[in-house]
Amino acid sequence: MCPCVYIMASWQFETLYLGVTSNMAARAWQHREGLVDGFSKRYGTKVLVFFEMHETMESAIRREKQLKEWQRDWKIRLIEEHNPDWTDLYALTMD
Incomplete structure (x- = not known):
């Protein structure tokens, strides 16, 4: 078990989804498959x-609740600090 907070985006990066999971690889796969x-x-x-x-x-x-209170611009800044090109990080969850 590895608790994670995560942000998923639509392909056009117009919509953000913030969540929490204990299995990032499985949860990211569920999102990718539309499940x-x-x-x-x-x-x-x-x-x-x-x-x-x-x-x-x-x-x-606790962190998820904190981030859900953030304005969209702050979430975008957080993403871009860690992932400036908005690369799909799914492959990183497989390690």
Whole structure:
């Protein structure tokens, strides 16, 4: 188990989805395949553009709640600090 906070984006990078998971590889795959019902499926957020690992699920959930309060511009800045080209980070989850 590796608790993570993550941000998925639509292919056009117009829509962002913020979530938390204990299995980043499996969760990113679910998003890519359109298996996550609701907001993510409706807006096609399939590109993993940011994730950060946490030691505990409680820590990851706290961070997720914090980031959900952020303005969109702040989230974009966070993504671009770590992933300036908005590269799909899915392959990194396979390690």
